[in-house]
Amino acid sequence: MTPTLQHYLFLSALLFSVGFAGAVLRRNAVLVLVGVELMLNAANLNFIAFWRYGPHPEALTGVMFAIFSIAIAAAEAAVGLALMIAIYRHRATIQVDQLQSLKG
């Protein structure tokens, strides 16, 4: 069966749900960030699929969105992982259910 836009959107929904489940369920903060990255990737796949199947593929709007989204996700991952290293140095754990106080 030739893949249509439906297939790509369903794949994106599947990846989004898996990433969401990981971000909600896992106790390790690094894996919470991996889940967020998976959700961002699912959104990028939507942009590319709608660009490919849309009525004006020559406009390149979806491709531009995906490129900027990748750049911003890289910045977000760098800052998030630096925060986790700082939290680990301060509290000696990054299990999210043990980080309960805002007071440093």
Added chain:
Amino acid sequence: MLNDLSFYALAALAVAAAVAAMTLRQLIHCALCAAGAFAGLAGIYFQLGAEFVGAAQVLVYVGAVAILIIFAVLLTRGGDVQLSARRFSTHWLAGVAVSILVLGSLAVPIFKSPSLRALAPAGVSASVKNIGYELMSGCVVPLEATGLLLTAALLGSVVIAMSEKPAARPRRDVNTPRRPELEEATHP
């Protein structure tokens, strides 16, 4: 025909690697499986005709972000995992229920909408030349803003992760008082 088969193979790889990344016990295995999921998505971008985005995905996600995740796992001692420790939070049933609800509420409109069943127009491809023209004409302000954002993120992550005290050990107990002799030794 080969194009169709490659879509299903890459989609299966991406979903399986994503599920493994979210469920495995060893954090290093999770990081490597996440890199596999990113690589599968890069293959799907290639299959859709967005070669530049696929190459950027390989460079940024499979290269940089995966290495960054592995560094974070190692620097937070995620590698020496206790086999008795729980992987998931205590309210995991509610989380699974909400995830299935999210998947259902996304999948039902996708499969019900008749306008999403059209086949793709043939011969569409985003050439690097056209992307370059678009980046330098219509998208030049966002491009500059992204450069600024990346510089700020670089400086910010260095400042956040920088050690305050060179000889500081991770404090096991937040209530232990600070040792004045250590303070004097590091801040003369």
